[in-house]
Amino acid sequence: MKQQWIAFKTLVHKELVRILRIWTQTLLPPLVTQTLYFIIFGKFVGSQVGPINGVSYMSFIVPGLVMMAVINSAYGNVVSSFFGAKFQRSIEEMLVSPMQEWVIVAGYVCAGVIRGVVVGILVFLVSCFFTHPTVYQIGIVIVFMVLTAVVFSLVALINGIFAKNFDEVAIFQNFILVPLIYLGGVFYSILRLPVFWQNVSKLNPLLYMVDGFRYGFFGFSDVSVAFSAILLIILTLMLWQANIWLLKKGVGIKN
Amino acid sequence: MNAIEIKNLFKTYKNGTEAVRDVNLMVAKGDFFALLGANGAGKTTIISILIGLVNKTSGAVKIFGHDIDTEFDKAKRLIGVVPQEFNFNMFEKVQDIVATQAGFFGIDRANAVNNSEEVLKKVGLWEKRISMARTLSGGMKRRLMIARALVHKPKVLILDEPTAGVDVQLRFGMWDYLRELNAKGVTILLTTHYLEEVQQMCRNAAIIKEGNIICLDSVRNLNKLITQETYVIAVKKMQSLSGIEVYKPIKVDEYTLEVDLNRDEQLNGLLIKLINNGFDITDVHPKGQRLERLFLSLL
Numbered sequence: 001m002k003q004q005w006i007a008f009k010t011l012v013h014k015e016l017v018r019i020l021r022i023w024t025q026t027l028l029p030p031l032v033t034q035t036l037y038f039i040i041f042g043k044f045v046g047s048q049v050g051p052i053n054g055v056s057y058m059s060f061i062v063p064g065l066v067m068m069a070v071i072n073s074a075y076g077n078v079v080s081s082f083f084g085a086k087f088q089r090s091i092e093e094m095l096v097s098p099m100q101e102w103v104i105v106a107g108y109v110c111a112g113v114i115r116g117v118v119v120g121i122l123v124f125l126v127s128c129f130f131t132h133p134t135v136y137q138i139g140i141v142i143v144f145m146v147l148t149a150v151v152f153s154l155v156a157l158i159n160g161i162f163a164k165n166f167d168e169v170a171i172f173q174n175f176i177l178v179p180l181i182y183l184g185g186v187f188y189s190i191l192r193l194p195v196f197w198q199n200v201s202k203l204n205p206l207l208y209m210v211d212g213f214r215y216g217f218f219g220f221s222d223v224s225v226a227f228s229a230i231l232l233i234i235l236t237l238m239l240w241q242a243n244i245w246l247l248k249k250g251v252g253i254k255n
Numbered sequence: 256m257n258a259i260e261i262k263n264l265f266k267t268y269k270n271g272t273e274a275v276r277d278v279n280l281m282v283a284k285g286d287f288f289a290l291l292g293a294n295g296a297g298k299t300t301i302i303s304i305l306i307g308l309v310n311k312t313s314g315a316v317k318i319f320g321h322d323i324d325t326e327f328d329k330a331k332r333l334i335g336v337v338p339q340e341f342n343f344n345m346f347e348k349v350q351d352i353v354a355t356q357a358g359f360f361g362i363d364r365a366n367a368v369n370n371s372e373e374v375l376k377k378v379g380l381w382e383k384r385i386s387m388a389r390t391l392s393g394g395m396k397r398r399l400m401i402a403r404a405l406v407h408k409p410k411v412l413i414l415d416e417p418t419a420g421v422d423v424q425l426r427f428g429m430w431d432y433l434r435e436l437n438a439k440g441v442t443i444l445l446t447t448h449y450l451e452e453v454q455q456m457c458r459n460a461a462i463i464k465e466g467n468i469i470c471l472d473s474v475r476n477l478n479k480l481i482t483q484e485t486y487v488i489a490v491k492k493m494q495s496l497s498g499i500e501v502y503k504p505i506k507v508d509e510y511t512l513e514v515d516l517n518r519d520e521q522l523n524g525l526l527i528k529l530i531n532n533g534f535d536i537t538d539v540h541p542k543g544q545r546l547e548r549l550f551l552s553l554l
Contacts, residue, residue: 003361010358010367017351089342093352093403096306096336097359098328255268255309 007099011107012114015081019115026077026115027122030069034123037065038130041187052189053220058131062124063214064186067148069123071181071206074116074149075156075173078108082160083169091253101247105157105240112153113146120145133217140216140225147232148209154239161243161252180206185214190222205235256320258284258411258442259305264314266300266466274300276466278314282444282459284410287437289453289474290446292463298446299339301463302415306336319410332360335409337400339416345389349380352388353403360407367406374402378432394425401429405436412436414445418452430456454478486522488512488529489538498532499525513542 019026038058046057085091094104127133135141163169184206190198201207208228215221221228247253259282266275275297282288290298303309305316307327316323318330343352350371357367375381378398383391391399397417404412414433418426426449434456437443447453453460453474460477462470470477493509502525505513514525522539529536 006361006363007359010355010364013358013364014347014351014355021346085344088344089340090344092308092338092342093356094359095308096331096334097356098331098361099359100328250310254307255303 003098004100004103007097008103008107008110011094011099011103012110015077015107015111016114018081019077019111026073027119030073030119031122031126034065034069035126037061038127042130052192053218055218056131059133060189060214060218061187062127062131062133063217064184064210065127066120066123067145067210067213068181068186070116070120070145070149071152071177071209073119074112075152075177077115078112078153078156079160079163079169079173081111082108082157083163083166086160086163086253087166095253101244104247105154105243108157109150109153112156113149116149116152117145120149135217136219137216141213142216143229144209144213144216144232147229147236148213151209151232151235151239154236154243157243158239158246161246163252180204185210185222205231208232256284257281257317258286258319259288259444260315260317261301261305262315264301264304264316265312266297266304266309267312274466275304275311278463278466278468280461280468280471282411282442284319285437285440285442286459287433287443287457288445289457289460290444290463291450291453291460292446296463297466298463299415300466302336302413302444302446305413306334307331332407333410335404335407335412337397337404337412337414337417339419341396341400343388343396343399343403345387347388348385349388349391349399350375350384352399353406356403357406362407370406370408371402374405377405378402394421397421397425398429401432409441411442411444414443416446416448418447418449426452482518483515484518485542486514486516486525487538487540487542488514488534488536490529491535491537494533499528502528 038061042058042061046061049057051057052060082091085094124133159169159172183201184204185201190201190207193201202223208223208231211221211223212225212228212232215225259280261278261280264275264278264280265273267273278297278301280301290301292298300309304311305318305323307323316330318333321327321330321333323330347355350368353371353375354364354367357370358364362370372381372384375384378401380391380395380398380402383395388396388399401414401417404414412433417433418429421429430452433443433445437456445452445457457474459473460471461468472480487507489511491510493506493512496504496506496512499514502514502516507513516522516525526536526539
């Protein structure tokens, strides 16, 4: 067990070195993008939109934009690193070692979460230049941020496992993840939508992550926070098992 | 105890290719063993099964008694592998690559750094420790993979065509290092196209054809299977070959002849015949391609 722990720490260390080595690709871009969102949506568009549940539009979008950065960073880190290792065949360094599958999954997820959370905190700090964000329950904020980063790190790992080329990495991100993020209540409350679209929105798992996270800031939510938390935990457990199973079977990494 | 035991090993890929068919192989502890075969014969598949990169279809594999079906983690700890193609992150630093591999094998950071220093010095890459892997020459990259394979001090070293595309000087250097490791007790299994490599270093060898082992013996015995030897004869000046036609000589150039002699034929007889026909002999040596002949005759 001690050796597996050392292997886990080694993988996390290797990933963190990678994140810092290419910080202009891993840490900087989300700050620039989210700053633009604050300026365009928060300042320009937001000035035309009234408060939501007594919260200014600029403040309302802060949790959504932080969560968007967390999701993109956690996801992007794991999928690019894992697929990169497959592409360069350096993944064989792990496969020939006695590392168990759960160590590989845990290592990548841990690195994805660290990058996601760090970027999320940086985006939150940027938001302080535009508004005075309040935090209603820090525990809820942390739980939703970390669990969401875990879920999307696990999804990214599955994407990396199945991907055979860079196109297949980009397809999920561009055609599934991005629409889900934008339609997940980052910029609006679904209660302002017609009932039909409210119900459609509830099929989007990202809604529950963004909404629960926002509850931690303001103390109000569009859907049940407890339900959102349970959904996140169930997703985490299912995706964790799926990753372990795929790696044990050698899908996408062994012949 | 055998270092490697392979019993009734089969591998059929999803596309239906039967890469390995009923392979049985024992490599003794401390052996220097060669796996020979043409491209696509199944050598790399066998090696990949041993190290966990390919799932076998059926059969049993043990590394120092550890079954890869039930104790693969223990088996893996005993193996170091040098693959045929570069498989490290080109954007990582040399020492990071080696120390990280040690970490993956459960060696704590301090020891991993120490071990990496030791092996990098041994393969002559210590000066390059902070260089990005992609900046290394081809030969250095191959040495890096050897260092990485040795960083956890394995008992078995598996090398898949380690000297392919490597210049002569580096190849000889690698041979010396592998001999040194073997002398220290490391069991070595290698695949190679260079039969000279096998003759120079290996004690035992198996020849694989279409996924089957068609010949398995000591290199010495394999050499004996060849009943003919080619001699290279250097002369001061070429003379007419008519007087020695019975030996079917081949004129390589104005100063060199090649003659095949059967085991029951005496070299003395040939030399006397050459002298009697006016040849001034300056050098005679066997061509040393016995294993090549066997290899080609079997394939």
